[in-house]
Amino acid sequence: MSNVLVYAEHAHGKLPKATAVAVTAAKEAAAKMGGGDVILGLFGSDISSVSADAGKLGAAKVATIENGALEHHTADMATAALKAIADATDCDRVVLASTSKGKDIAPRLAGALGASIATDVTAINDDGTLVRPMYAGNAFATVEMHGDKKVFTVRTTAFEAAPEDGSATVEAIGADVAAPANAIQFVSVEETKSDRPVLTEAERVVAGGRGLKSGENFTKILEPLVDALGAAMGASRAAVDAGYVPNDLQVGQTGKVVAPTLYIAVGISGAIQHLAGMKDSKVIASINKDPEAPIFQISDFGLVADLFEAVPEMTEKVKGL
């Protein structure tokens, strides 16, 4: 019986929640899509400590390749590494989280394995079919994957993170993964510095839209509320388009998908593509001066008000709680 491989994404010696989420989806894939064990595939340079952490996530085994050429998980090298691990551990299904790395690698890996591919999966049915959103979440498709091998990415808000109660063995795979002549060359990374929670993992998200009118107002008006709530900050595509905030804050169909306990939308009208990224939030509150804004239709609580007055007032009152 073949096994299920999980891409162990990691950064700065840590495993993000997304990797634990992918393990949960892989366990479901083992139960409903042909059996086998869950294997974590972990690679990079200097990975001994993160390999030990990976062992706690409930996989049967952590299969590793330690190689300096794999440090940055560039798509071509990550594909070669995951293919080598899949071959060595007899895996015919591969699960990756729908993060920017997972999205970059998964289709390329499917190509290398000759596997079918489905992205942003939100559920695995008992008959082995998968559910995924289309049309900005206005339709959910049940899809059947063909072929002997299957690769899919999972929406990180759709599955729980696997508990850290396991103790899998860590086993190095002897694989030759030399870079090809036309390899992707990593140059640099510029990380947004923030002490706030990670947007896709936060319990609370406060997001701003074009109603804020400037990047400066994001800092002056929105950020104090974000921090008073201990929240992550998000933004609509309109605000990103207008250049108020960087794209990695974008919540929506083509940005990040979030499902916090509390989502507060400030000055966001509620375009379809924005709703696609946040409408699974447990509680949605919105503040907008336009009573006709579509965001109110999907909000549990809406406040029709001028955000430049309401948000500072709310910030002060939240601080007083």
Place this chain on the structure above:
Amino acid sequence: MKILVPVKRVPDAETTIKVNPEGNGIVEAGVKWVVNPFCEIAIEEALRIKESGAEAEVVLVTIGTTDSQEQLRTGLAMGADRAILVTADNSDPWVVARILAKIIEQESPDVVVMGKQAIDDDSNVVGQLLAELVGWPQATFISELTLEDGNAAATCVREIDGGLETVKIPLPAIVTADLRLNEPRYASLPGIMKARKKPLDEIDAGSLGVDLTPMLTVKNLVPPAERQGGRLVESVDELISVLQSEAKVL
């Protein structure tokens, strides 16, 4: 140099999409069809490379029905040089990637610039899959593209979770456009007139000798669960109060 830009015909982003009663597609009545927004960004980027002085030909390609001629004409009106329509009745990402691999073999482009995802099936698959099929490097979700080394390589800034990553890729290569790469131009009236005379070749997918069997079958579509909302509160005090006492999230 030659720049190949795959494009896709999709429903306009402003259209509210509804699943049809049969659950096997969407209600198409009243849908306005457009060039996928990320493909428009890709076309724009190809045109900017051409206009920056690189001796370049911009070739559009789409896989679809003859209806897609409309979107190819839009791209030609923006300034692309010629277009190829591969007629096929499915848009399975594997089938599309196999067809594009064949077109690459025939056209030998130096770079393929395409959208990161189509806003109909939201797959975000074809660029990466195609890169593997042809054995080329990829740079996905790019917000900046700079040709270097006498057009032998490209330095790309990629939008990643929590920041930006810069990679350098030797050409030929495949890049996929993210939102901030550029702001696409509108087609001008003279552009639209000129586009009518530009070459638009039609090729039957069946004649390409590629496997047209889908790897993914959509069994059915259902609408998302309705969210009950719409309740308004009167003041900040009331908002905080309901978030505390009713929703219990503060």
